[in-house]
Amino acid sequence: MPSTVLAVFALCMLTGTASPAQAQSRNNYGAIAVSPSTGYYGWSYDYPSYVAAEAAAVTNCITHGGASDCDSKISWRNGCGALSTSRNFYGYGSGASPAAAKSRAMANNPEPATIEHWNCTSGYTL
DSSP states (O other): OHHHHHHHHHHHHTTTTSHHHHHHHOOOOEEEEEEETOOOOEEEESSSSHHHHHHHHHHHHHHOOTTTTTTTEEEESSSSSEEOOOOEEEEEEEEEEEEHHHHHHHTTTTTTOOEEEEEEEEOOOO
């Protein structure tokens, strides 16, 4: 009888460490990097961490733009990011949907701007 109680206790401890929602959730990270000297940009999505997503966006910017001054400007988890451009500025935004990210990128640009790029991770919601 004591071994049965011990087995039930152990099972409860193991199953109690993570709820089913936590056990099944997966975080996906994305980022956008920009080269201020050239205007080239790079992006990433579905990486396992902020650091990995930012590094991939910088690498993408350098590889496709050939600029050495690419820098990660915005990163997000389970959502979307956007880049707006105007004559003199860049604006960045993130949100739970493409519309939210685009709206924030436009609001963060002090001049009349357009959306240059946006992308989402696999875990974003509408």
